Amino acid sequence: MTTLTAENLAPRDGELYLIRAFYRAQQADRLFQQLLAQLDWRQERLFIYGRWIDVPRLMCWYGDPGRHYRYSGVDHEPLPWTDSLLTIKVDVESACGASFNSVLANLYRNGRDSMGCHADDEKELGRNPLIASLSLGERRLLRFRHNQSRQKLDLELRHGDLLLMAGELQHHWKHELPKTRKTKKARINLTFRKIDQLTR
Numbered sequence: 213m214t215t216l217t218a219e220n221l222a223p224r225d226g227e228l229y230l231i232r233a234f235y236r237a238q239q240a241d242r243l244f245q246q247l248l249a250q251l252d253w254r255q256e257r258l259f260i261y262g263r264w265i266d267v268p269r270l271m272c273w274y275g276d277p278g279r280h281y282r283y284s285g286v287d288h289e290p291l292p293w294t295d296s297l298l299t300i301k302v303d304v305e306s307a308c309g310a311s312f313n314s315v316l317a318n319l320y321r322n323g324r325d326s327m328g329c330h331a332d333d334e335k336e337l338g339r340n341p342l343i344a345s346l347s348l349g350e351r352r353l354l355r356f357r358h359n360q361s362r363q364k365l366d367l368e369l370r371h372g373d374l375l376l377m378a379g380e381l382q383h384h385w386k387h388e389l390p391k392t393r394k395t396k397k398a399r400i401n402l403t404f405r406k407i408d409q410l411t412r
């Protein structure tokens with residue numbers, strides 16, 4: 213495990229820190245295998261233009277009880293933390309000096325799986341959220357685009373890398389994980405988040 217000495221990679225309007233090999237290969241291998249086998253991976257579906265579409269990846273949501281979160285248009289109650297997720301959470305928290313109460317896990321089974329362009333700007337995350345994103349398995353491209361200038365920033369996320377998104381980033385940039393023909397192998401991504409309890 214390495215700690216934060218990174219420079220801000222965002223050219224403007226936000227903060228992006230990339231810690232390469234936060235977990236070294238061997239430990240990253242072990243975590244990848246554990247998460248792949250142990251997490252409760254689910255196929256979510258979206259109702260678009262009158263029909264149900266499979267989301268192009270598997271997902272699951274873990275966290276402290278009561279930390280509801282909306283994704284794919286559905287309100288989700290978190291699953292209870294697993295040992296592996298708790299271990300990672302503690303490591304990530306000490307690296308970035310912040311605490312998290314939930315994690316969204318995504319499994320991209322191969323290069324055909326993807327995530328569309330979005331910002332993590334849900335109200336529950338607060339105004340300028342810190343989101344810590346751990347990559348395991350195949351390397352994939354994460355593409356950022358600035359809302360006004362359309363400036364593009366591509367980051368290759370590799371096995372064991374930790375990416376921190378902070379400051380105003382979610383207000384000014386969107387990000388996506390495009391499909392690719394370069395790989396047929398799987399990648400897991402964990403995004404640790406702090407969800408405020410909103411009164412509803």
Ligand SMILES: O=C(O)CCC(=O)C(=O)O
Nearest residue numbers: 316318332354389401403
């Ligand atoms: O898989 C990734 O690296 C991106 C995940 C992401 O943007 C999200 O979960 O909000």
Ligand SMILES: [Fe+2]
Nearest residue numbers: 330331332387
């Ligand atoms: Fe995101």
